Amino acid sequence: MNRALPILTVLAGIIVVWYAASVWMNSTWVFDQAERAGTTVTWAEVIPQTMAQDRPLLPPPHQVASVLWDGIAGQAITSKRSLVYHAFVTFKGTLMGFALGIVVGVGLAMAIVRFRVMDMSVMPWAIISQTIPIVALAPMILVVANQLGVQGRDVPKAIIAAYLSFFPVLVSMIKGLRSPDQMQLDLLRTYGASEAAMFVKLRLPASMPYFFASLKVAIAASLIGTIVGELPTGAIEGLGARMLIGSQFGEPLIMWAALFAAAILAGLLIVAVGVVERFARARMGVPS
Amino acid sequence: MSWVAGSVVFWLLAWALNARLASTGWSRSRVGRLVVPAVFGLTILVLWEGVVRGLGVSPVILPPPSMIAGKIAGSLDVLWADVVQTVFKGALPGFLIGCGAAVATAIAIDRSPFLQRGLLPIGNFVAALPIVGLAPILVMWFGFDWQSKAAVVVVMVFFPVLVNMVAGLQASERMQADLMATWGASYWQTLLKLRLPAAMPFLFNGLKIASTLALIGAIVAEFFGSPIYGMGFRISTEVGRLGLDMVWATIAVAALAGSALYGLITLIERWVTFWHPSQRI
Numbered sequence: 001m002n003r004a005l006p007i008l009t010v011l012a013g014i015i016v017v018w019y020a021a022s023v024w025m026n027s028t029w030v031f032d033q034a035e036r037a038g039t040t041v042t043w044a045e046v047i048p049q050t051m052a053q054d055r056p057l058l059p060p061p062h063q064v065a066s067v068l069w070d071g072i073a074g075q076a077i078t079s080k081r082s083l084v085y086h087a088f089v090t091f092k093g094t095l096m097g098f099a100l101g102i103v104v105g106v107g108l109a110m111a112i113v114r115f116r117v118m119d120m121s122v123m124p125w126a127i128i129s130q131t132i133p134i135v136a137l138a139p140m141i142l143v144v145a146n147q148l149g150v151q152g153r154d155v156p157k158a159i160i161a162a163y164l165s166f167f168p169v170l171v172s173m174i175k176g177l178r179s180p181d182q183m184q185l186d187l188l189r190t191y192g193a194s195e196a197a198m199f200v201k202l203r204l205p206a207s208m209p210y211f212f213a214s215l216k217v218a219i220a221a222s223l224i225g226t227i228v229g230e231l232p233t234g235a236i237e238g239l240g241a242r243m244l245i246g247s248q249f250g251e252p253l254i255m256w257a258a259l260f261a262a263a264i265l266a267g268l269l270i271v272a273v274g275v276v277e278r279f280a281r282a283r284m285g286v287p288s
Numbered sequence: 289m290s291w292v293a294g295s296v297v298f299w300l301l302a303w304a305l306n307a308r309l310a311s312t313g314w315s316r317s318r319v320g321r322l323v324v325p326a327v328f329g330l331t332i333l334v335l336w337e338g339v340v341r342g343l344g345v346s347p348v349i350l351p352p353p354s355m356i357a358g359k360i361a362g363s364l365d366v367l368w369a370d371v372v373q374t375v376f377k378g379a380l381p382g383f384l385i386g387c388g389a390a391v392a393t394a395i396a397i398d399r400s401p402f403l404q405r406g407l408l409p410i411g412n413f414v415a416a417l418p419i420v421g422l423a424p425i426l427v428m429w430f431g432f433d434w435q436s437k438a439a440v441v442v443v444m445v446f447f448p449v450l451v452n453m454v455a456g457l458q459a460s461e462r463m464q465a466d467l468m469a470t471w472g473a474s475y476w477q478t479l480l481k482l483r484l485p486a487a488m489p490f491l492f493n494g495l496k497i498a499s500t501l502a503l504i505g506a507i508v509a510e511f512f513g514s515p516i517y518g519m520g521f522r523i524s525t526e527v528g529r530l531g532l533d534m535v536w537a538t539i540a541v542a543a544l545a546g547s548a549l550y551g552l553i554t555l556i557e558r559w560v561t562f563w564h565p566s567q568r569i
Binding site: 003006007008009010011014057116117119120121122123124125128130131132133134135136137139140142143144147148216217220223224227228231239240243244246247250252255256258259262263266267270 | 303306307309310311321324325327328329346348349350402403404405406407409410413416417418420421422424425427428429499500503504507508511512519520523524527530532535536538539542543546547549550
């Protein structure tokens with residue numbers, strides 16, 4: 001209760017500000033309509049009219065909630081209007097990118113920790129790669145994949161998502177694989193352990209807490225990458241595509257619903273990764 | 289085929305050179321730490337050029353680096369106009385406003401543990417959300433010009449910086465705060481002389497994350513409508529015309545701008561937080 005109260009207070013504050021802002025922003029339209037009709041309206045008449053417009057500048061929270069609820073529960077799951085369907089497309093892309101990002105991140109980290117030359121030549125470029133705005137690459141990855149005859153958008157989306165999600169994994173894994181101290185390494189050496197045995201029995205287990213800590217960042221980054229991959233060039237499926245469609249057809253409610261669906265998806269993914277992390281830590285006997 | 293073979297040979301030679309350099313003590317010097325990655329980058333470019341020419345890859349799929357360099361040299365004025373629109377008008381003002389607002393908010397809620405406990409979890413959550421999705425809505429509100437891009441950037445950078453700044457303000461140690469108290473320092477004196485400096489390493493962490501986000505936000509917002517210049521506009525139109533050399537030229541410029549912004553922040557960080565252990569080399 002002690003933790004929930006402040007959060008609820010802040011949330012309530014946000015909702016109050018939101019209502020005030022939507023009355024203020026949507027009232028312009030009501031006044032315009034009234035002026036065109038040659039009538040005047042009082043604020044008491046304006047406020048109800050700002051709550052249920054078809055194309056509001058800022059839809060009030062309950063309107064977003066109802067559109068969101070309609071998109072999630074009001075449609076058949078296979079329907080193109082169902083947000084569950086689009087969220088699943090995005091979810092698939094996110095998981096593929098996440099998996100690819102983990103493989104690339106862990107692989108690079110292993111090579112970098114093992115070979116000094118990899119550390120010196122690749123690491124600076126890995127850092128620079130993250131300062132390149134990936135969205136600049138996104139439309140081109142889509143076109144090139146298309147030219148190469150890759151069907152569908154799954155692969156390009158996964159590449160974009162992996163581009164964003166490999167970096168946190170890489171950084172944490174390097175830290176983790178280097179975390180065993182000299183005493184432990186020396187002990188294994190006195191046992192006559194080979195390089196491979198040392199890796200499997202000491203470095204890898206020691207890196208696991210770092211690995212799981214990076215997964216939450218990586219899954220969030222992966223979701224952002226997937227949505228960006230759906231945004232630019234006329235995708236028709238996925239939450240990013242819903243936002244694009246809402247923007248192109250001037251339907252703000254579609255945009256808001258897709259945005260909140262993406263937020264819910266992000267929350268679910270982070271919670272899921274957290275559960276996996278807690279389970280893995282318990283199995284490894286790490287005190288939480 | 290000679291192009292491919294030549295570039296592969298170059299690759300192997302450069303790799304051998306790097307492997308040798310990395311195992312000597314010289315590679316630990318400042319020059320060595322620049323040369324090794326530079327050789328690696330050069331190798332990638334040579335390999336790229338050789339494979340594209342040797343296998344006759346269509347420039348519609350992947351133009352060779354020489355062609356991209358030619359395009360950059362040939363269209364400097366267009367690229368510069370794009371940079372001015374996207375970086376100087378969109379990303380930078382948004383970055384400054386967003387980071388400024390985040391720091392101000394962090395200091396404002398500093399005296400209220402109640403607000404901090406409420407805002408921090410929400411801020412952490414929002415920082416993980418795909419905020420880029422707000423881009424179409426903000427473009428609808430603020431129009432097609434740079435104002436909407438700056439607005440997207442403000443929203444994107446706000447939460448990561450806020451979360452880092454709040455954590456930074458809590459970073460000073462109990463002993464240090466007690467020392468300030470024995471000197472009879474007021475709240476503001478403690479804030480200015482102890483807690484703000486102690487928060488700087490955290491703040492710069494947030495700023496570095498925000499610098500990447502700022503460019504992403506400005507470019508994505510341009511996909512949803514922009515005047516006829518700007519990096520996002522250039523990329524989306526040139527992709528449509530299959531002018532991939534121009535796309536790569538813009539990407540190179542974006543990479544340069546992103547790295548420059550990041551480098552600038554790192555420099556300022558080194559100057560501000562010279563006392564921090566991570567800065568002592």
